Amino acid sequence: MSASALDKHYPIQHGDYTRAGEASADIKRTLRQLGVSADMMRRVSVAAYEAEMNMVIHSLGGEMCLQVEADHIRLTTQDVGPGIADIDSAMREGFSTANEEAQSMGFGAGMGLPNIKRNADAFDIQSQPGQGTRIEAVFYLS
Amino acid sequence: MEARYHSVTLDKESCRGCSNCLMHCPTQAIRVRGGRAHIIKELCIDCGQCIRVCPYHAKVAMTDILEDLDRFSHRIALPAPSFFAQFGRSIHSLGQILDAIRAIGFDEVYEVARGADAVTRALRELLRDRHRPRPLISSACPTVTRIIQVRFPGLIDHIVPLKQPMEVAAAAARREYCKARGVQLAEVGVFFITPCPAKMTAIRSPIGQRASQVDGAISIQEVYAAVLPELERFKGSKTMPAATPSGLRWAAAGGESEASLCENSLAVDGIDNVIRVLEEIENGKLSDLDFLEAAACVGGCVGGPLVYGNNYVARNTLRALARDLPGRDPEEAADGAPPLPSSLRLEEPIRPNGVMKLSDDMDRALAMMDEMDAIAARLPGYDCGSCGSPSCAAFAEDIVRGYCKELDCVYLLKDRLKIMAQQMVDLSQTQRE
Numbered sequence: 124m125s126a127s128a129l130d131k132h133y134p135i136q137h138g139d140y141t142r143a144g145e146a147s148a149d150i151k152r153t154l155r156q157l158g159v160s161a162d163m164m165r166r167v168s169v170a171a172y173e174a175e176m177n178m179v180i181h182s183l184g185g186e187m188c189l190q191v192e193a194d195h196i197r198l199t200t201q202d203v204g205p206g207i208a209d210i211d212s213a214m215r216e217g218f219s220t221a222n223e224e225a226q227s228m229g230f231g232a233g234m235g236l237p238n239i240k241r242n243a244d245a246f247d248i249q250s251q252p253g254q255g256t257r258i259e260a261v262f263y264l265s
Numbered sequence: 266m267e268a269r270y271h272s273v274t275l276d277k278e279s280c281r282g283c284s285n286c287l288m289h290c291p292t293q294a295i296r297v298r299g300g301r302a303h304i305i306k307e308l309c310i311d312c313g314q315c316i317r318v319c320p321y322h323a324k325v326a327m328t329d330i331l332e333d334l335d336r337f338s339h340r341i342a343l344p345a346p347s348f349f350a351q352f353g354r355s356i357h358s359l360g361q362i363l364d365a366i367r368a369i370g371f372d373e374v375y376e377v378a379r380g381a382d383a384v385t386r387a388l389r390e391l392l393r394d395r396h397r398p399r400p401l402i403s404s405a406c407p408t409v410t411r412i413i414q415v416r417f418p419g420l421i422d423h424i425v426p427l428k429q430p431m432e433v434a435a436a437a438a439r440r441e442y443c444k445a446r447g448v449q450l451a452e453v454g455v456f457f458i459t460p461c462p463a464k465m466t467a468i469r470s471p472i473g474q475r476a477s478q479v480d481g482a483i484s485i486q487e488v489y490a491a492v493l494p495e496l497e498r499f500k501g502s503k504t505m506p507a508a509t510p511s512g513l514r515w516a517a518a519g520g521e522s523e524a525s526l527c528e529n530s531l532a533v534d535g536i537d538n539v540i541r542v543l544e545e546i547e548n549g550k551l552s553d554l555d556f557l558e559a560a561a562c563v564g565g566c567v568g569g570p571l572v573y574g575n576n577y578v579a580r581n582t583l584r585a586l587a588r589d590l591p592g593r594d595p596e597e598a599a600d601g602a603p604p605l606p607s608s609l610r611l612e613e614p615i616r617p618n619g620v621m622k623l624s625d626d627m628d629r630a631l632a633m634m635d636e637m638d639a640i641a642a643r644l645p646g647y648d649c650g651s652c653g654s655p656s657c658a659a660f661a662e663d664i665v666r667g668y669c670k671e672l673d674c675v676y677l678l679k680d681r682l683k684i685m686a687q688q689m690v691d692l693s694q695t696q697r698e
Contacts, residue, residue, distance in 0.1 A: 129631050147548065155416070156662075157630045158622030165419030169549035193627050238549060264627070 129153070129191040135178040135202070143179045147171035150189050157191060163262060166242040167196060170260050173235045174200045180221050181205070185255065196262040206252040214240065214248075270469040272326045272462035273311050275302055279323035284650035286315035286324055291536045292415055296663070297653035307620040310411035311463040312536050312561045313570030326462035326571055329481035331491060334370050337454030339446070341438045342371040343431060343479070344458045346378045346508070346516035347566040349586055350579035351489050356496065359586060360504030365495035366488070373442050377457070378508030380434030381515040382595035383602070383609060385524040387427050390605040392527050392555060398423045400531070400546065400554040403521055405429055407467040408561035409539055410615065417543050418617030426611045428474065430515065431457050431464060433609055435478035457482045460569030461562065473611030484571040509598050510587035517580045518565035522558040524595065530556035535563040623666070637661045645676045
């Protein structure tokens, strides 16, 4: 464990398209100030935005956390909500249960979860139907 | 090469230290210290927003002037396509303007729109390559390239690896002139007639190129004033412009994407709008888009900080001028040139500009960030700019970087004074007892 670490928490509201994207924007600003590489910026940006939008669209709200230590970045989301009944299907590209409102705004193409996984070095998802979902994406800083 | 040179500078005598420029700078590159604005060179992208908003005209663009032509025995003018749109619809032909430019002291005039035609051909070729990251982002506006370097380093790979039309035109103009007249390359001065300070900076501190082919840039405003009185006597000009309507239309937003023939493209103008779209691309959205044309100025180059005319009127004029040109496609103007010659490609990779990072050492950066958050929590969050930083968050960062101290915040100072006043009252009462 390094001497200093960063731990930021962002509350996310369900259906709040006005603020949607603000948490990932702050995460990007933070990482820029920490001087992470261009490639890492791109990967974390995509994952953070997808994770944030997932919560806005599907959950009943929750929290996104950014933790940075000297050798890795950890992005976690914990939400209250319907949970995911079939994680294997949800991880498939193009699979989506997004409602009409979300789809009319250009979301819900079914790329969210696979995109987070593809951009992260380690990925974990746990879900309890009827309770909520927890996602963890880790990015190793070389 | 980093942009140490900047065209946008401060006229210290005129600056009153107000917060107009501070609040409008898209990269937060301005601070007011000691009653005057200062530009942080590493952050400035030469967009010229501060030039537009300064009520005292203290923000100026350093450009060359017509007297600088005397440095060369041979002079070529490179008018930006936006230049032709400055004269309203009273002019008779593009040839009339070309002749008038010669008359003010140039031996040759080479339209930058021809450079745009060459870049158009190369761009069409690059767009056929499906292996390139999507969307490809135009490299024509140097301010957009610089904001990507500063703020969106993850998108550098998306930038079209082609030179700007100005550079392509300059190289061709010099080559053709020297061949025709039998003079040495170095005897010829090539001057761009520019709508913006960013092009001036791009000449002095080129991006993706070792050295610029352009010797100087003179503002459209200055050349406009010199050319205007000459126009009348060239009314019957028979000079034919060499550019295509498509090349001319590059001056206005949408012109480049239209020229590219790419149906799945987006043209965005105005620096704030550009930033919003780049944010989306960074978030992984718009990856189904093929091409993004982005111009820092509203309306495209005709909206540049150094133009004379209103950009909406200019767009109208430009349309009329383009309509009057023979309807050739850039491919027809190729003269057998290959679509993607190596001379059009950038010579060096575009590098990220890490100026936003707090420290080279991650541990140190993390500690500074902790400190910033603690300071920000004590600040009022008014973003008033009275401290000389553009926002409370930027102020907290400036404190941690060691550029100012907490009591530069007038609200914290007031609170401290209140406490001190109370302490003095308390003290005086203690002494009386």
